[in-house]
Amino acid sequence: MSRYRIAADIGGTFTDVVLYDKQTGKYQTAKSPSTPEDLSLGVLNGVNKLISNLKDVDFFVHGTTAGLNAFLERKGADMSLILTKGFKDIYEIGRANRPEIYNIQYRQPKRLIERRDVFEVNERMLADGSVDTPLNEEEVLKIIDTITERGLNSVSICLLHAYNNPEHEKQIRHWINEYLPHVSVSLSHEIVREWREYERTSTTIINAYIAPIVERYLKKLDDETKKKDLDSELYIMQSNGGVMTAEIAKKIPIQTMMSGPVGGTIGGTEIGQTNKLQHLICVDMGGTSFDVSMIVNGQPDVTSEAKLEKFPIMTPMVNIHTIGAGGGSIAWVEGGGLRVGPESAGSNPGPACYGNNGKEATVTDANLVLGRIDSEGFSSSDMQLDYRSAYNVIEKVAEKLDLSVVETAEGICDIANAKMADAIRTLTISKGIDPRDFALVAFGGAGPMHAMFIAEKLGINKIMIPSMAGTFSAWGMLQTDIRHDDVRTYVSTMEECDNGIMNRLYHEMKTDTDKILNQQKISEKDRVFTYLSDLRYAGQEYTVTVPLSSNEVTNQNLKHLITDFHEKHLNIYGHNNPEGQVEIVNLRLTGKGLLKKEQRSKGIDNKNGRASSPRSKPVIWKSVEKETTIYSIFDLTPNKSALGPMIIETSSSTVVVPEDFNVVLDSSGSLEITRRNHT
Incomplete structure (x- = not known):
């Protein structure tokens, strides 16, 4: 009988891995720097920290950013688009509406495909699915010759009314596979079988744009895990909150676009069920981004249509709002004012305090200067943080603003907190939802450091910090179907x-x-x-x-x-x-x-923890230095309350608790934090 279940979540800075041991009922966690040049290396490095051989693993799931990164960085496939004759400009024209009518600087996004690579084929399906004009094979073969000459490696096919009758799309794929078997082909009726031609075309193009990249990545990861004797299927997290096998993901890679952040939302659903909370706002703050999602009436908020970089996508996905605000977000000065993000120091070189020759001040550097992070160790990554380097880069920013280092560090954190609160307002208040009716679930490596400050800005009175906050998205992937x-x-x-x-x-x-x-x-x-x-x-x-x-x-x-x-x-x-x-x-x-899963843990394996007697150190709170108690989560007594200010260190994150916040460790290992004296 197989013993382990394992999940990996690739972030912009770290790749998180969670291993569940069915014999002991406990979890182990690990972090490894992400490797943008080859994402599979970061996954395998993290896995190797926990287990060297995968023979005893019966479930391996991970969220990949391969497709999303290719899309955001415009490093997708060289591709072509085949449309019904007379509709060549449907993708170029898009919709006539102006999304931001009062923004005089608004610009339409640059299209993913050049107009010269858009081809028309003489065919026509009617809205009822009947054939008006049969498919012209000779025209299709000429298009295939042109695709060959131009060296294009992906084809998207979106014919009129193919959602009702897809036979012509299938026939074109048959010919392409016959003459160009190495070329990736995306058919609109397989990606989204729904009307509205522009949105269907946009969705199919994005799928085709990332398909070769995702296919190569999944093939390599599949090969590497097989070398480590993984006998079970490799599963991929979907944007809709479920999982699929790697083979299915290769056919519909667009479903992997938000696969990392979604794991945290599914984990939030489990937290809600455990604590009998129906309405939750889930926030994931890592090194690069800040992701917000909601759970309403106990279920993730799933939308059938979303926009990514202003492009419409018609495929079910958890409604996630993302901004460039993370621990690695860079602080800079413009027009005499302090700015934070969206640029990030990433994993290489990362924040200055990582000791990788980083030269820019970041949110993580500011937290270290304020005493909110322990410089002797950083989560489960076993990193030694360089306080002096952090102080020096903050000082450079402070000099430009004519402020002290402490004032500048607090300013950096305050601006980041305000931006994150605004991101939550975008998903709630702007849609008529009152965030005060929700509990805040904060996770990610940096989420618990900022959660209480964000909650104060929004009037939220209950905050949940999961037991594995720093690797929570990976843990959530183990709770999926x-x-x-x-x-x-x-x-x-x-x-x-x-x-x-x-x-x-x-x-x-x-x-x-x-x-x-x-x-x-x-x-x-x-x-x-x-x-x-x-x-x-x-x-x-x-x-x-x-x-x-x-x-x-x-x-x-x-x-x-x-x-x-x-x-x-x-x-x-x-x-x-x-x-x-x-x-x-x-x-x-x-x-x-439905997949077999162990939703309730007996605890976390403490081999990465630093259990010790509570100690104290100076921490800056509202510009005042106070001697503050530092706890290890392994030393807290379940169901016994404690009042901030305090700092709680876990195996994968640091929880910063200001004064007037009350903390209770529940039986599942999560921290339940409530605001006192609120009105």
């Missing part, structure tokens, strides 16, 4: 919809999803399906997704569907129109393959 989402466009008023057609489309999606789950070796008894639909009032553009009350469309459950839509519309937008005509636009199905 396999997931596959499918969609079919079906437009009709609710009065005129055809139950037979809807049931046929749901059955078609279930059959396709069963095939995917079969490929991932999920037994029928471990499959769970959720049936949903996108509804709107007649005349509206966008929709509200509402679950069906059963797995079969009947007149009765359609009545319930309409009632639920009115109620959900009211909850989201503050108004509804119960007398208005309701239209159905899309049918959706979510299939889950």
Whole structure:
């Protein structure tokens, strides 16, 4: 019987690894510097710190940033786009609306594909899926010749109404595979089977843009883990909160775009269930970025459409808002004012205090100067921090501002905290959600250092710090199930919809999803399906997704569907129109393959911990130096409260607790922190 389950999360600065030992019921954690030149090296280096041979591992999952990095850095594939004749400019034109109408400096993002590499093919499907113009093979073969001449290595195909009838897309792929078997091919109906041509085209292009990079990365990691005797499948975290095998990920790499941050959201769901909290704001602060997500009514906030770098993506993903604010965010001076981020020192050279010849002042350097981090050791990475280097780079910034080093260090942290609070407001207050109704779950290497300060700015009174905060996203990946989402466009008023057609489309999606789950070796008894639909009032553009009350469309459950839509519309937008005509636009199905997992830990293996008697050291609080007690989390007594100010060191993070915050260690090893004297 296999003994271990392992997860790895690649961050901009560190790669986090969590190992669960089923015999002891305990977790072990490790951090290893990320290796941007070859991300698999950072993963393997972290794994080697915990286990040298993978023969006894029955579940290996990880979140990859390979696709996201290629997209953000514009280092994706050289690719082509094949469209229906007459629609060559659909990607270039996009939508006519201006997203930021009052921003005179707004610019559309640079397209991922040159217009010269966009090809038209003479074919035409009608909206009902019938063939109006057959596919012209001769034209397709000429396009293949041009792709060969230009050395393009990825092709995206997005034909008109292919969401209803994909046969022409499949035929073009067949010819490309026949003549160019080494070229990656992305078909729109396999990426997103939904109407709205521009959004579908954009989604397919992004998939094609990152596909060769993700394929190469996953192949190398798969080969390296096999060398270490991994017999089980290699699983990849999806943006929608589920996992998939590496083989499936190679076909739909766009689902890996937010796979790292999502692990923390799933972990937050587990924290909520353990502590009976239904509404949570999850914040992940690492070395490079600050990610915000929400859990509402015990479930992750999942959206069917998002934007990344101003490009629309129509694929289900956890709604995450990201800004460039992390421990490695660089402080700089512009126009006589102090700025922080979004540029980051990354993992190489990293903050000056890392001792890698970093020359820029960062948030981590500021925390070290303020005494909030122990210079003798840094989390489980076993790093010795260089206080003098941190002080020197902060001093250079202070001189430009004519401030003291302490004032500058506090200013850097205050600005970072304000930016992070604003990021939370973007996901809450700007949408009519009051963050004071939520608990804050803070994790990542730097999250627990700033959580209480952020909570103060937002009026949040309860903060949860998970037991493995520094590696929490990796831990969350061990709590996931396999997931596959499918969609079919079906437009009709609710009065005129055809139950037979809807049931046929749901059955078609279930059959396709069963095939995917079969490929991932999920037994029928471990499959769970959720049936949903996108509804709107007649005349509206966008929709509200509402679950069906059963797995079969009947007149009765359609009545319930309409009632639920009115109620959900009211909850989201503050108004509804119960007398208005309701239209159905899309049918959706979510299939889950339940995986065996140990959701409750007996504890954390303390081999990386520094249990010792509480000690004290000077720490700066609101510009005043105070002797402050430093605890190891392994010395805290469960269910016994303590009042800040204090600093709590864990195996993977440092928790900074200002005064007027009360701390309790719960039975699962998490810290429950509440604000005192709040109004």
